[in-house]
Amino acid sequence: MTLPPLDDILGSLHVVALPLAVRFRGVDVREAALFEGPEGWTEFSPFIEYDDDESATWLAGAIDYGWRAVPQAQRNQVPVNATVPAVAADQVATVLARFDGCRTAKVKVAEAGQTLDDDVARVREVREIMGPDGRIRVDANAGWNVDQAERAIHALAEYDLEYVEQPCATVDELKDIRRRVKYAGIPIAADESVRKASDPLAVARAGAADLIVVKAQPLGGLHRALDIVAETGLSAVVSSALDTAIGLRMGAALAAALPTLDYDCGLGTASLFRADVGDSRPHDGMISSERIAPDAAALKTHAADADRANWWRARIERCYRVLENADGVV
Structure with missing residues (x-):
């Protein structure tokens, strides 16, 4: 499919910082970017240390889930x-x-x-x-x-x-x-x-x-x-x-x-x-396997601070350019 407009991704963007009960991969808080496509809510959450080229594949995955119908389920x-x-x-x-x-x-x-x-x-x-x-x-x-x-x-x-x-x-x-x-x-x-x-x-x-x-x-x-x-x-x-x-x-x-x-x-x-x-x-x-939408109160309670939200927004923009410069198709 063709890349959706970047504004369609950023328009519904919520960046969250979720606390872990057990330290995992060296972190106590997991950050993720959530946004909504025509098919529903989706997630972009490559680990912080991943570069833009690798992370762009994760963005393609998030777009796939938000903009394309899921394949036929064999089980619920x-x-x-x-x-x-x-x-x-x-x-x-x-x-x-x-x-x-x-x-x-x-x-x-x-x-x-x-x-x-x-x-x-x-x-x-x-x-x-x-x-x-x-x-x-x-x-x-x-x-x-x-x-x-x-x-x-x-x-x-x-x-x-x-x-x-x-x-x-x-x-x-x-x-x-x-x-x-x-x-x-x-x-x-x-x-x-x-x-x-x-x-x-x-x-x-x-x-x-x-x-x-x-x-x-x-x-x-x-x-x-x-x-x-x-x-x-x-x-x-x-x-x-x-x-x-x-x-x-x-x-x-x-x-x-x-x-x-x-x-x-x-x-x-x-x-x-x-x-x-x-x-x-x-x-x-x-x-x-049923798709869900994020809880509105949780999005607010666990919203990342402004600096981190801006960091994720800029990361999405850079990864989008990587996809765009490849062939513009995900």
Whole structure:
């Protein structure tokens, strides 16, 4: 579709700053820009450190959700996982208690400044709380080299891992670690090697992953993400990037449109917030794929200050120019 006029985006813009209950990705407050298109409210929320070229893809994703009809849903409810940040083991129970009914947990590992012993203790505690029937996946966010990943996966294997997400940074490293740990029967998932790659299909062509993690905003929208899943031919886990309630429903719409949904989705992260612009928290381990509008009172209560709002407005303008100078089509 052709880019909508910039004024149509900025005219309904609200920038919010939402407090987190648990520190995540080094932040205690999550900022996001929300605006309304013909199809409804949408979200633009690339992380602060991302440059304009990368962030422009997120803007394309926000426009896709606000200006194009969502694909046909195959389901109205989407199963989601709990997300356990790189907290101390004695904080795990408090975190898991926030995720109503979730029987899968994604545990962050390979955090800078922490050790493998910290990771093992955290995963062990999750297994103890969830019991033998709970599913545990770990996410290293490319924090290990191949040798470190092999040692870590060996140490964590006894806790019956569903899969290991992005243990290493490059496609070649993923291919190597997948070969090394094949004996353990633990699948390797690719996240950053898909959403941050110039060629998101390279990981599948190389045979470097058993499944892929897809996120609507970073991939340029629901429609492009669905195309990528289809072209890779791999099972997909739909996840989020610490989105607000609006962005989580975007992700849920993507998950709802997949022909098959083999894994619980990483769309339960509203439970990490102290406050939000709507309710997209998991209930009985599920979230709805229905689009929602932000609560007017919440937009006011959690509005970012003027300086931050102006910063986001200027960022949207720059990212819009990136899209405009590319081909003007999203």
